[in-house]
Structures are given as C-alpha cells and as structure tokens.
Amino acid sequence: MTNNRIKRVLAWALLALGLSTLAAMPAQAETWIKAESENFTVYSSAPEKTTRGYVKKLEVFRNLTNLLLGSGDAGPKVRFEIYLLKNRDDIQVVRPSFSNNVAGVYFNCGEGTSAYGTAPGDGASEGNVDQSLIILFHEYSHYIMFQHARSYYPAWYIEGFAEYMSTAYPAKGKITVGEPSVIRGWTLAEDRWIGFEKILNPSFGFAGDKSNRDWDVERFYAQSWLLTHYMLSDPKRARDLNTYFAQVGNGADPIASFEESTGIKVNQLSSILKRYRASMSYLSIPIPDYPENKIQVTKLNPATSAYLLDRSLLTTCMQAEQGKAVLARLEKLKGDFAGDIAYQSALARAHLLFGKAEDAEAIIGPIVQKNPEDFEANYLMGRVYYQMGQAASGQDRTDYTDAARSFFMNAYQINKLNAPNLYFFSQSYEAQPDYPNTNALNAANGAHVLAPSVREYAVYAAYVNLAKDKRPEAIALLTPFVSNPHDRESAQRFQKAIDAIKEGKSAHEVMSTLN
Structure with a gap:
C-alpha cells in the first residue's frame, strides 16, 4: 500500500466523522475523580478525601523506598497509574477469574503498567490494618525494585523485600519500616516451617515446583519476609547480602554462597530466626507529609464511568x-x-x-x-x-x-x-x-x-x-x-x-x- 492511499483513507475517515452527530451521553450515578501528584496518577471511585489520603501515603512511601535504595529523583518522571475501586466486586471486573479474596493487583507488560486496589471501608481492612494499602505497597515495591535492579536478586528476596516494605505505615510526618506482618505472623506461628535450603534454592519460587502444596507457598512468603527482615536489620548483614547476590547471580551454589557471604549456616537459620522473631523491632523514620497543594484533583465527566475501567484494562495484556x-x-x-x-x-x-x-x-x-x-x-x-x-x-x-x-x-x-x-x-x-x-x-x-x-x-x-x-x-x-x-x-x-x-x-x- 502506498503512502498516497494512506492519506486517502484518512481523508475519507475524516469526512465520515464530520457527518456524524453527537448523541446525548448516558446518565451515570457514579463519578470518578483523577488525582495527580508528582509520581502518581490515581483514578478513583472512592471519595475525594479518601483518595487524597492514599496519594499522600503513596508519595511518602516512595520517598522511603528511594531513601532505602539510595536513590533520588534524578531520573525521568513517569507517573505510576493506580485505579482505586470502591469494592472487591470491581476487582473481579479487572480479572473475572480472581477469587473474592483478591483486594488488589499490579500489571506490568508491554501494553502498560498499572495497579488496582480497593479503598478503606470495602471490607479489606482488619482493625487498624488497611490490607488494600498493604497490597499496593507490596506491588509498588516490586516496581521500584526493578527500577533500580542492576544485578540478580533471588526469588526469596524479591518477595521478602516486598513483604518487608508492604507493612510500612505513614502517619504525621513519620513512616515505619519493618513493622510485623500480621498475616505472615499467623503462618509462622504454626511452627511448621520448611527448610531454608528449599527457600534459598532458585528452583523454589512463587509457585514452586509441582510437588509444592499451597501451604508451602504461604510458608515461602512468611519465611522470606522474616529472613529479609533479619538481614536488613543489621548494616553488616545487609552488606553481606550484596556479596551473596553477586555470587549466586554468577552461578554459584545458592547454599554455599549464602554461607560464605554471610557466615551463617543455612541449617541454623530456622533457630536463629525464631529467636530473632521473639524480639524483633521496627524503625520509625521522620519523613515530611506530602503537601496537600501538590495534589491536583479533577472530577471526571460522570458519563466517563461507563467506559473508564474497560479503557484501563486495555493496557493490562x-x-x-x-x-x-x-x-x-x-x-x-x-x-x-x-x-x-x-x-x-x-x-x-x-x-x-x-x-x-x-x-x-x-x-x-x-x-x-x-x-x-x-x-x-x-x-x-x-x-x-x-x-x-x-x-x-x-x-x-x-x-x-x-x-x-x-x-x-x-x-x-x-x-x-x-x-x-x-x-x-x-x-x-x-x-x-x-x-x-x-x-x-x-x-x-x-x-x-x-x-x-x-x-x-x-x-x-x-x-x-x-x-x-x-x-x-x-x-x-x-x-x-x-x-x-x-x-x-x-x-x-x-x-x-x-x-x-x-x-x-x-x-x-x-x-x-x-x-
């Protein structure tokens, strides 16, 4: 096909548009808002006050991740896109195959990058713990880790770091680091741990091999979180991790390289971590609240809600x-x-x-x-x-x-x-x-x-x-x-x-x- 024909097709299509008429837009009960900050764009069907609160927490959390990873804001500014939904029923619109227990999800593929979560009051919170925010922090931690990744990270650390970061709680100029995970704590309390030689083995990951049971995967997450917490709680152990990452990334035996780099015997990890868990602590770091005037909120046309969620799904592969x-x-x-x-x-x-x-x-x-x-x-x-x-x-x-x-x-x-x-x-x-x-x-x-x-x-x-x-x-x-x-x-x-x-x-x- 020649470029001249391309121009003729475009001209014909333009004429067709000129002959069309604008139909009345359907009335919609629900109105979405769009909240934009320096690093996030949040489309929300939740109240504006709730949405602003989420955006503030996300910006403070991003500040924390940059602080921990030794990074600033020198790179290109690309806003991370989030859809904040009123309830879990909408999550099943995002993916019909999801169970009712799913409160959030992160998509990252060739068509785009975005996350979906549910707002407080949707039944996803237990006591003072906002499970939806925990899920968003977990998924955003994966995104941030890859933004900074320049070397190999084993599966246990990828998930353990995301779990470690997910419980951060920002409030009144401070944010916590390393707060205990309630859900992972329940798993560890069962005292039926799997051996760390299995967790450190690259062949065992999120899904594990076919012989792994669902409970094995839960223990993988819980024990990976606790091991990450332990290693990051001490500056020397944190530095030792980098040596271990480099060695295992170059093909070294995962057990031998961990023991050589850290001086910790893998068969002693369970007993070490059980003692550590009994007295583990977390930090509270002063980080300024995100200014209200840096968040721009736009009320979208009520009719937009008829297609907004479907439009977003087109970038989720x-x-x-x-x-x-x-x-x-x-x-x-x-x-x-x-x-x-x-x-x-x-x-x-x-x-x-x-x-x-x-x-x-x-x-x-x-x-x-x-x-x-x-x-x-x-x-x-x-x-x-x-x-x-x-x-x-x-x-x-x-x-x-x-x-x-x-x-x-x-x-x-x-x-x-x-x-x-x-x-x-x-x-x-x-x-x-x-x-x-x-x-x-x-x-x-x-x-x-x-x-x-x-x-x-x-x-x-x-x-x-x-x-x-x-x-x-x-x-x-x-x-x-x-x-x-x-x-x-x-x-x-x-x-x-x-x-x-x-x-x-x-x-x-x-x-x-x-x-």
Missing part, C-alpha cells in the same frame, strides 16, 4: 477471551460517545488488540487528522500501521512501516516518556537497510529505562544491543529476569540466554534460546 468481552462492551456504547475522543481512542485500541486493525484505523484516523497534537491518537495510528505492516509483505510492508514510524515520531515529540511508544518506534526501523541503526538502539534502550521490569522491552533491547555487538549491555538488560519468582521456567531461559551471550553466540541464536 488481557487474554483474548476477556479482551473480546471488553471490546463488545465498548462497542455497545458507540452511539453514546461519538464525539468523545477518550472513548473513541479506547474503542480503537480494543479493535487493534482484539478485533481488526482496519476497524481501528477507521476510528483513529479522523481523530489524528483533527487533533494532530493528541499523543494517544498518534501512538495508536502508529500501532495500526505497524500491525498492518506485520501482516503485509514487499513494498506494502515497507510503506505501512514507514507510515507507522512517522506517527510514532509525532507521538514522541508530544510525550518523550512513554515506554510503549518508544518500543514500537524502535521496531518501526526494521525495514531500513541499516537496521538496527542508532535511532532504533536509543529508542529500544529508552523504553527499557522507562519500564525496566517489562520483559518484552528488555528482550528486544538486548537483541538490538547484541546486533550492535554491545554484549555487556545485553547481559545487564537480561540479568534481573533470571530471578523471576513467578515463572521459574522463564527465569531459566534468561539464564541460558546470558550464557549464550558469554559464549559469543549471535543475536538470533540468543533470541531463539529465549523463545
């Missing part, structure tokens, strides 16, 4: 069945939101991901012509043509990909801190004779810097770096994924890929190992 259901629900609203750009963009994205690219093109084409400064419209237009290019061949493939690249470039000029746009922008250079050129390399690395925990970005950036013979850089990109506690099989593939890089294998050979 749903399975096809749920994605098609979301597309169907958005399609039903089409007559009510003919002039709503946010809705039209969501519908176009839904068609792109779970329908036909041609249908997405017909929707987003007129929008980008009428609103050339709209980031979402340019990005989605680029995605549409890139996807069409992947299904084409010869000159059509080149034309589509060139068109996609021009839209990704437009989107980049509007927002330079969007990781998905940089990821696809880099790939749109594939038809160029010098691919991967410097632009492709910089865009790939940029996507990874903005979202280092996204597997797709890291793998692609590693490929581009390998193609440019930047082997140490490729190894650094892949290393954090060797410790994925949620998918041990995937973690093993990453280790094999790193070994292949060290052996001098080609970029394609390394990628085949990962795939």
Whole structure:
C-alpha cells in the first residue's frame, strides 16, 4: 500500500466523522475523580478525601523506598497509574477469574503498567490494618525494585523485600519500616516451617515446583519476609547480602554462597530466626507529609464511568477471551460517545488488540487528522500501521512501516516518556537497510529505562544491543529476569540466554534460546 492511499483513507475517515452527530451521553450515578501528584496518577471511585489520603501515603512511601535504595529523583518522571475501586466486586471486573479474596493487583507488560486496589471501608481492612494499602505497597515495591535492579536478586528476596516494605505505615510526618506482618505472623506461628535450603534454592519460587502444596507457598512468603527482615536489620548483614547476590547471580551454589557471604549456616537459620522473631523491632523514620497543594484533583465527566475501567484494562495484556468481552462492551456504547475522543481512542485500541486493525484505523484516523497534537491518537495510528505492516509483505510492508514510524515520531515529540511508544518506534526501523541503526538502539534502550521490569522491552533491547555487538549491555538488560519468582521456567531461559551471550553466540541464536 502506498503512502498516497494512506492519506486517502484518512481523508475519507475524516469526512465520515464530520457527518456524524453527537448523541446525548448516558446518565451515570457514579463519578470518578483523577488525582495527580508528582509520581502518581490515581483514578478513583472512592471519595475525594479518601483518595487524597492514599496519594499522600503513596508519595511518602516512595520517598522511603528511594531513601532505602539510595536513590533520588534524578531520573525521568513517569507517573505510576493506580485505579482505586470502591469494592472487591470491581476487582473481579479487572480479572473475572480472581477469587473474592483478591483486594488488589499490579500489571506490568508491554501494553502498560498499572495497579488496582480497593479503598478503606470495602471490607479489606482488619482493625487498624488497611490490607488494600498493604497490597499496593507490596506491588509498588516490586516496581521500584526493578527500577533500580542492576544485578540478580533471588526469588526469596524479591518477595521478602516486598513483604518487608508492604507493612510500612505513614502517619504525621513519620513512616515505619519493618513493622510485623500480621498475616505472615499467623503462618509462622504454626511452627511448621520448611527448610531454608528449599527457600534459598532458585528452583523454589512463587509457585514452586509441582510437588509444592499451597501451604508451602504461604510458608515461602512468611519465611522470606522474616529472613529479609533479619538481614536488613543489621548494616553488616545487609552488606553481606550484596556479596551473596553477586555470587549466586554468577552461578554459584545458592547454599554455599549464602554461607560464605554471610557466615551463617543455612541449617541454623530456622533457630536463629525464631529467636530473632521473639524480639524483633521496627524503625520509625521522620519523613515530611506530602503537601496537600501538590495534589491536583479533577472530577471526571460522570458519563466517563461507563467506559473508564474497560479503557484501563486495555493496557493490562488481557487474554483474548476477556479482551473480546471488553471490546463488545465498548462497542455497545458507540452511539453514546461519538464525539468523545477518550472513548473513541479506547474503542480503537480494543479493535487493534482484539478485533481488526482496519476497524481501528477507521476510528483513529479522523481523530489524528483533527487533533494532530493528541499523543494517544498518534501512538495508536502508529500501532495500526505497524500491525498492518506485520501482516503485509514487499513494498506494502515497507510503506505501512514507514507510515507507522512517522506517527510514532509525532507521538514522541508530544510525550518523550512513554515506554510503549518508544518500543514500537524502535521496531518501526526494521525495514531500513541499516537496521538496527542508532535511532532504533536509543529508542529500544529508552523504553527499557522507562519500564525496566517489562520483559518484552528488555528482550528486544538486548537483541538490538547484541546486533550492535554491545554484549555487556545485553547481559545487564537480561540479568534481573533470571530471578523471576513467578515463572521459574522463564527465569531459566534468561539464564541460558546470558550464557549464550558469554559464549559469543549471535543475536538470533540468543533470541531463539529465549523463545
């Protein structure tokens, strides 16, 4: 397909939009608000006072994580997106397969990064313990850890650190560090611990192997939390951990490296930690409250609630069945939101991901012509043509990909801190004779810097770096994924890929190992 035909299609779509009429928007009982701070965007169906309180706590918590990890705010400012829901029923809209016990979840994939939680008063709180906030802190700790990860972390420490951070409680200019976990305390009180040689073994993680029972996983979390608490409670032990991480990350035996680095015998850990638990303490650190005037709250149009949650789900990498259901629900609203750009963009994205690219093109084409400064419209237009290019061949493939690249470039000029746009922008250079050129390399690395925990970005950036013979850089990109506690099989593939890089294998050979 030639670029001239692309222009004709866009012109036709623009005419079609001009002939449409704006229908009345449906009345909605529920109104969402959008609260923005320096580092968070919270869409909330909870009261404004509750939402502001959550945003303050999140900012104070972020200040704490930066303090503990020795990091400041020198990096790019990308707001972490959270959806604060009124009750757990809405969580089951997020993922219909979830049980009623799920109070929050964090998604991190190639389409975007976001978290969902429930507000106080939803039944998720016990006494003074806000379980929803604990879950958000746990998941955000994973996000922060990956933002700073430059080396291997074993599965027990990834989950143990998140549990350790999750109980932090910010109030009146202070925040606690290392408060006891009520839930993990119940598990440990059963006094049926599993051996630490199993917990330290890389083959045992979040799901463990098939022989692990549900109770084993609960004990894994509880004992990992307590071990992390113990190691971080003493400066020397904390420094010893870094030595251990380096050794086990280079393939050393996990038991021997732990004992050598820390001077602690693994078969004595249970008795050591049981004594420690009887007298463990926590810190209270002075951290200023987040200023009220730095939180901007916008009341969204009441009609927006008809599609806001479904729009958000399009960036969570749903399975096809749920994605098609979301597309169907958005399609039903089409007559009510003919002039709503946010809705039209969501519908176009839904068609792109779970329908036909041609249908997405017909929707987003007129929008980008009428609103050339709209980031979402340019990005989605680029995605549409890139996807069409992947299904084409010869000159059509080149034309589509060139068109996609021009839209990704437009989107980049509007927002330079969007990781998905940089990821696809880099790939749109594939038809160029010098691919991967410097632009492709910089865009790939940029996507990874903005979202280092996204597997797709890291793998692609590693490929581009390998193609440019930047082997140490490729190894650094892949290393954090060797410790994925949620998918041990995937973690093993990453280790094999790193070994292949060290052996001098080609970029394609390394990628085949990962795939």
